[in-house]
Amino acid sequence: MSPVYPLYxxxxxLRLCLALAYAGTCAPQNLHAQPTQAIxxxxxxxxxxxxxxxxxxxxxxxxxxxxxxxxxxxxxxxxNNAVARVQQIVNQPVRRLQLTRAMRYSNYREGWFHPGxxxxxxxxxxxxxxxxxxxxxxxxxxxxxxxxxxxxxxxxEFNANTKYFVTDRNTPKKKLTDGEMVEINSLYRIIGxxxxxxxxxxxxxxxxAGQPPxxxxxxxxxxxxxxxxxxxxxxxxxxxxxxxxIDPATGHILVGCLGAVLAVLTIRRFTK
Numbered sequence: 001m002s003p004v005y006p007l008y009x010x011x012x013x014l015r016l017c018l019a020l021a022y023a024g025t026c027a028p029q030n031l032h033a034q035p036t037q038a039i040x041x042x043x044x045x046x047x048x049x050x051x052x053x054x055x056x057x058x059x060x061x062x063x064x065x066x067x068x069x070x071x072x073x074x075x076x077x078x079x080n081n082a083v084a085r086v087q088q089i090v091n092q093p094v095r096r097l098q099l100t101r102a103m104r105y106s107n108y109r110e111g112w113f114h115p116g117x118x119x120x121x122x123x124x125x126x127x128x129x130x131x132x133x134x135x136x137x138x139x140x141x142x143x144x145x146x147x148x149x150x151x152x153x154x155x156x157e158f159n160a161n162t163k164y165f166v167t168d169r170n171t172p173k174k175k176l177t178d179g180e181m182v183e184i185n186s187l188y189r190i191i192g193x194x195x196x197x198x199x200x201x202x203x204x205x206x207x208x209a210g211q212p213p214x215x216x217x218x219x220x221x222x223x224x225x226x227x228x229x230x231x232x233x234x235x236x237x238x239x240x241x242x243x244x245x246i247d248p249a250t251g252h253i254l255v256g257c258l259g260a261v262l263a264v265l266t267i268r269r270f271t272k
Contacts, residue, residue, distance in 0.1 A: 068202070071201050072202070075194040075197050075201075076194070076198070078190055079191055079194045082190045082194075085183075086162075086184055086187050086188075087167060089176065089180050089183065090166060090173060090184075091166065091173070092173075092174045094155055094172060096146075096149050097140070097150050097151070097152065098148065098149070099140075099142065099148050099149060103139075103140050103150060104139060105138070105141060105142055105150050106140070106141045106142075106153075107141075107142055107144075108143040109143065109144060110143075111143050111144070111145050111169065112145070112158075112169060112170070112172045112173075113163060113169040117163045117164040117166070118160050119164060120161045120162075120164055120188060121192075122188040122191045122195065123189065123192035123193070123196070125161050125185070125188060126185055127161045127162055127184055127188075128181045128182075128185075130160055131157055131159050131175075131176070131181065133158075133175065135153035135154065135155075135157075136153060137153070139152070139153055140153060141153050141156070141172070145171075146170070146171065151171075151172055154175070155174060155175055156173065156175055157173060157174070157175040157176065158173070159173075162184065
């Protein structure tokens with residue numbers, strides 16, 4: 001027994017103090033502390049992660065290729081305008097005079113133009129070189145197509161490379177100035193260039209030679225080249241082709257030679 005025990009029992013106060021001290025060391029701490037309130041934690045911010053959107057598929061939009069007709073249309077319009085301007089220059093009115101008895105004139109009984117017309121070489125012709133002046137030496141001229149009317153000869157001309165665009169063949173045509181002929185030459189180049197381009201566009205692609213071209217028609221039907229007249233077939237029947245093979249006479253000779261060789265070989269074989 002501990003020597004302190006008897007003292008412990010005799011001293012109640014000391015015993016109480018020791019009990020209180022022991023209780024203080026063994027009891028849980030902060031018996032009288034106010035319960036701690038749980039502090040609500042702030043809600044976590046929702047982090048929205050934005051996923052980058054996939055790029056929209058790129059659609060390659062090819063430029064619409066104009067059709068053959070769409071390419072031909074502006075070319076045909078240029079031809080139409082050039083033809084209209086050429087006709088305007090070529091068919092200018094000429095001075096008309098009333099025939100009187102005092103006038104000395106020449107009468108062209110066949111008229112002013114023969115049938116038909118030459119198609120100009122639009123890409124190369126210079127109409128200044130084909131201008132004719134057959135009426136310069138005649139003061140007045142007329143024809144049965146113009147009864148009671150005469151024309152002053154030096155005002156007139158004839159040109160085989162503008163006749164194609166004459167719209168009224170009952171009257172002669174005005175003599176063109178050098179400037180007017182130069183303008184017609186430039187208009188001819190436009191017509192020729194556009195016609196060549198239309199022909200290129202109208203050409204069927206490879207492998208479709210049997211299909212008709214999808215091209216436009218020139219402003220005037222006469223602008224198209226005339227279709228050549230096919231040649232008449234030769235009435236003489238064709239000679240038969242020589243027969244192939246060995247000539248009969250040669251064949252007979254060869255057969256005879258082979259027969260002789262066989263006969264000689266047979267005789268030799270039986271004479272041994």
